[in-house]
Amino acid sequence: MTALLGTALWGIAVADFRERTRRPAYLVTLAAAVGLGWLAVPPADSVWVILDAGGYRGLYDGAWVGTATALAGGLWLMLGGFYVVRGTVTRDRLTGVGQVLAGTPMSRTTYLAGKFLSNLLVLASMAGVLALTALGLQIARGESYAMEPVALLAPFVLFTVPVLAVTSAAAVLFETIRPLRAGLGNIVWFVVWMSLLLGSSGVPFGGFDAVAASMQSSVVEQGLTPAGEFSLGLTEVGEPLRVFDWDGLVPSAGLMVGRLVVLLAAVLLAVLPALWFDRFDASRAAGSPVFAGGAGGAGGAEPVRTPAPVPGGRAAGTASAVSVDSMTSARTGTRPGLGRMVAGELRVLTSDLPRWWWLVALGLNVAAVVVGEPGTALLAAAWIWPVLVWSRLGTQHLEHGLDTLLGAYPGTLHRVTAQWVAGVALTAVTAVGPLANMLLAGESVRAAHWAAGALVIPSLALLLGTVTRTPRVFQVLYLVVWYMALNEVAGFDLMGIVLDGAGRPAGPSAVVVSGAALCMTAAALAVRRVQHLRR
Amino acid sequence: MEPVLELVDVAKRYRGGLHAVDAVTLRLGPGLIGLLGPNGAGKSSLMRIAATVTRPSSGQVLFDGADAVRRPDALRRRLGYLPQDFGVYPHLSASEFLSYLAAVKGVGARAARARIGELLEILDLAGAGRRPLGAYSGGMLRRVGIAQALLTDPQVLVVDEPSAGLDPEQRVVLRNLLSDLATDRVVVLSTHIASDVGSVASDIAIMSGGRLRVRGTPEEVLRLAQGQVWEVTVPAETLQILRQRHVISKQVRTPAGMRVRVLAPSAPVADAVPVAPDLEDAYLAVVHGHAATAGVVR
Incomplete structure (x- = not known):
């Protein structure tokens, strides 16, 4: 039984992942991830920075480029990634795949968990490209050629993946709540993202304080004086950041437990809609495309399919006596009205x-x-x-x-x-x-x-x-x-x-x-x- | 008679190399041409090209002798097109939706109002004309689609699988409408249901694999399967053998065994009786390569 469940879950996730990654638009999202990586590890003389450690930046080694790109990934993929992955349930609704799935023994929980996993795979693939970009830029910038896979990837596991999990879960959740399926959901997510940023110094669900404290400690240990605030987010600085050496964050047990809790909360958030998800019952799905309809994308509206009797309708056959040629002449004008x-x-x-x-x-x-x-x-x-x-x-x-x-x-x-x-x-x-x-x-x-x-x-x-x-x-x-x-x-x-x-x-x-x-x-x-x- | 709409050596290739339409030439004057073919034959691609929705990869589309690929609006002003799949604005009523489309076509407000009323009446939608389209059944939406194709007095009417979702009575109404219109207009009716074409078309074209296989009058097309249609009653085990060797166009279980209609160049079994072909037999014969087509394609 468990094996069957796992097969169904993985089957839904992989099929959906393949469907999305075989579209040309997927390459655009990967290109965006590369661009984000480039912004996070800018040239040494750049005055546009994403991670500013009080007027300093770390030497471009595995620890710094990994942390900078992972934090930037958590910050921006939470917003952009949501709009990339949302729409998968709606697509099943519109293409009729949902009707086919509804006729199988698949449970609501399995379906929703499969969609969550698929969303996470898409976002994780973007984060993977971001990590590869970070490694490429570390070498390209030429300040350190040391290969430090753990130092490079650990920040992604610690900071990026939990945020992407919540984003994936929210995308599923929004699609099961009719008013949030369409454009209103896009607006609400923007507000949620903005609120989380304001409440956590730029790293959704916290963690930036620990990173900042570790960097500050290194700056001070090296006899340097921080010349400003620590910040995350694209900002213009007066002069290029000065360089210090940073060995990376050694996460505390509390920080790791906190991130694990975020991850678990994401899983729960994804399967919570099993309580009300309509399982593609067309009789329960209707409404306006703007305020209650589809994903807010092209083809986002519910298909028109509700059969309805015609009040006072008569047999169509009687109309066959009417001739088209006897109708009012209606010529097309040379200009539209x-x-x-x-x-x-x-x-x-x-x-x-x-x-x-x-x-x-x-x-x-x-x-x-x-x-x-x-x-x-x-x-x-x-x-x-x-x-x-x-x-x-x-x-x-x-x-x-x-x-x-x-x-x-x-x-x-x-x-x-x-x-x-x-x-x-x-x-x-x-x-x-x-x-x-x-x-x-x-x-x-x-x-x-x-x-x-x-x-x-x-x-x-x-x-x-x-x-x-x-x-x-x-x-x-x-x-x-x-x-x-x-x-x-x-x-x-x-x-x-x-x-x-x-x-x-x-x-x-x-x-x-x-x-x-x-x-x-x-x-x-x-x-x-x-x-x-x-x- | 001079052709009104000409598709000359038209081809459509999609990304990945799929040849949906391959070197098709059709010259069309007033009358109804029924375009038959299996799913994936390229009918809908050809319809979209004829309706100027899709540009051909190569070849010409001429309307009254003028290039309708580069300058499609002249054809569009005289065109009624019903696609196989189309959407509607679900919160507009049929009247509002048709009024909007009439404005796009440049039909005067007064004429549009009268015409829409008449079309809703003919298509038995008058009682539902003010309800939002989102509450319509599939058959009702198909009739709205037919109405929009007839909003003006189209000189060319291209209808792709128009009877999908219609009940038998509505199909009769549609056939009569198309037959009326074909008196002095070009009507192109695409379908994979041979019986939809048989009763109204004076001209039949059969496509498969993106190519035009046959074009002729119904009599000419029927003649292609002459002497190749057989009926016989056989036991179940013989039916399996027949299926492997021949195309079975009909089968009915009877107390004496399976009564089958078989397409074969000679008697498939000893006691098979030759019968007159119908359009479906001829269509299957062409699609499966049994027909003698020499001299029929025009």
């Missing part, structure tokens, strides 16, 4: 939004007028709220499998234009309150920035959706942009919320942002044109 196309695109974007969504949007706008100050918080809230709707620009036809049907329709570029206009209209409507506030306060410069924001948000969404053919990239990137802007990084402020000492927008000018928006839209049209030519 742009106005009605925009209306159609707006309907497609918003038809599945629940009433409470509109009520929240209305509340934010009313509050912006009532509060009476052109504050950033309400504009931010008003323009973060529709992120899942914008993220469908450029992808909604893929999401619902309409690409083949629409492929035979004329006016491909007109459709893209209509989507953009619909996106701009939605953006403007969702933040009309803050605009009114600015105009009432005579803040014409900020109103111009608002207009630029209303152009750039749908343009960015349309471009990213068209290029990547998935809404996930915009969902994550847009939140990163807002996160930076709210932390007053002026270069990321596309809506005029970061103010200088004189109370004027400190970010790029409204003209520059508007120009960038139009360039993005033109790029989306060009990409769509190329996609069409390569059909």
